Amino acid sequence: MRDPYFFDDCDILKNKLGIKDSDKLEQAEVEFSCARIHDLAYSPLLGNYDLAHYCKMHKYIFSDLYEWAGQLRTVSMEKEEALLGYMSIDYAEPHDIEKQTDAILKKINSRNWLDMSLDEQAEKLAQDTADLWKIHCFREGNTRTTITFICQFADSHGMPIDRTLFEQNAIYTRNALVAACAIFKDGDFRKSEYLINIMKDGLKNGLNEENDTSNF
Ligand SMILES: Nc1ncnc2c1ncn2[C@@H]1O[C@H](COP(=O)(O)OP(=O)(O)OP(=O)(O)O)[C@@H](O)[C@H]1O
């Protein structure tokens, strides 16, 4: 079946800017989405960290580009990953997206984050981030939405986190997510340490920044 998110005459995502060149679309996507992501660091998007809030964040980041921003994916999806020998992560099927996202967000909201050591916080944040990302709720923009959502969640739950680390190490972050989600019907090849490490560094930097500013 032809991907309904593509233009009829080329394999490029239909977009509000009418761009039909993949490099140009990628460039426009980065420019528009980064501006929105930077806004969110100063003006958090209000919500209860539930599915509606997650969708609202995707909408905020991508509505300059896509009509379907904020709407759950309606098609199955595969993406070749060099890291997996060009296999795809086993993303959720569309009919499972809502149920799986509700379950993982319920878990994130019910943890006693402030009773944990920084190491435990990093481990659980990495696990929850990977579980949320593996669903891939949206046709595009899942990494940016998940990382921004989790960073805002951490900041607003007493765990200040350095968001710039994820943006400046976007390729590392995506590869760390792929490595943490490499579980398939025929085997579990997951490695979570890369994602845990960057979460730990983000939390450590966040605490240092907080201490620096409180000295003024
Ligand atoms: N946290 C972030 N902040 C700003 N830009 C990011 C961030 N993470 C990734 N990017 C940029 O977004 C672009 C697209 O990245 P990528 O395709 O890996 O993620 P995505 O589109 O958000 O998720 P996916 O393709 O898995 O749905 C890259 O140019 C990357 O540098």
Ligand SMILES: [Mg+2]
């Ligand atoms: Mg992408």
